[in-house]
Amino acid sequence: MILGLICLLFTLAVYWVCKKVYKSKPRVYFSPLLVTPIILVVCLLLAKVSYTSYSQGGKLLSDFLQPATIAFAVPLYKYFNVLKKYMVEIVVSVLSGSVAAMISSAFLAKWMHLDASLINSLVPRSVTTPIAMNVSQVIGGIPSITAIFVIITGILGTMIGPVILKLFRIENEIARGVLLGTSAHGTGTSKAFELSSLTGTISSISMILAGLITLGIAPLFISLMLH
Amino acid sequence: MSKLKALFIGILQVVVLFLISMAMNKLTELLHLKIPGSILGIVLVFILLKTKVIKLEWIERGANWLLAELLLFFIPSAVGVMQYIPMLENEGLQILVVVILSTVIVMLCSGIVASRITKRKEKKSA
Known part of the structure; x- marks a missing residue:
């Protein structure tokens, strides 16, 4: 102790x-x-x-991660009007990002000749840890290994994100928030809050949405793509 | 407000958020929900704020503290990578390639779709 x-x-x-x-x-x-x-x-x-x-x-x-996750309710509440205004673009782009995450993770992992349990563990890697571990279990991955992939994704995401924003001149706050929250869950969101509180809030809603979308369609996706 | 009082209130608010998360975990367990308790907690606190059952000032300071130090709370899980050093020695490079390429793809997909739609909307309204 x-x-x-x-x-x-x-x-x-x-x-x-x-x-x-x-x-x-x-x-x-x-x-x-x-x-x-x-x-x-x-x-x-x-x-x-x-x-x-x-x-x-x-x-x-x-x-502290759990109460900190609940704390996202505060910026969500404060910026609710903005969120409502941009709901369509947020939902459409998070959906395409989440589907891209699952497909690209699975195919790249196959291409790298990783074995099936590692592939399945990689599929939910872009969403927040509790959801990712849950999905991993359902689709035949190893939850604790998924947790590692989630954190690796988070670290790399906060490093790659700013480079992509600069390279592709993504300056719109909505797009920036969606990009960071969809690709790198909580750590991306914390990066987004460094940029502006609106970007951070868009990122937190994107993170939540990406989690729920992945939870909903990952099992379906796995049975369609890999079997 | 004195600094000490502000500190005390902040801590109290963090404790409240802790209690909510514990209660939500219990709830998901009892109802066998697949959604994590913390996500349910966001929804609950949001609804409570929106329906004015609780006031923003009751949790704002504590919530801002937690969000400001969010990265700190991820550190122990990141240190957890050390348990998988043998796996990473064997397949770390392949895993890194998958995560980096896939992350770039996700970023481009979501980011470009979002900026295209917002641009189109702006043009329409202009």
């Missing part, structure tokens, strides 16, 4: 420093979500601390 507590405090300290560095040098490769876990994993491996002992403390932080 004491070890867990030390791990928790250490996580907070490393995160705090990483966030400071990122604030003064906002480059993608300095993203706290990338740098903090790398530093922590290296330290844990060097100190020969297992993930099980680490997560006794780390779990306390993960526990």
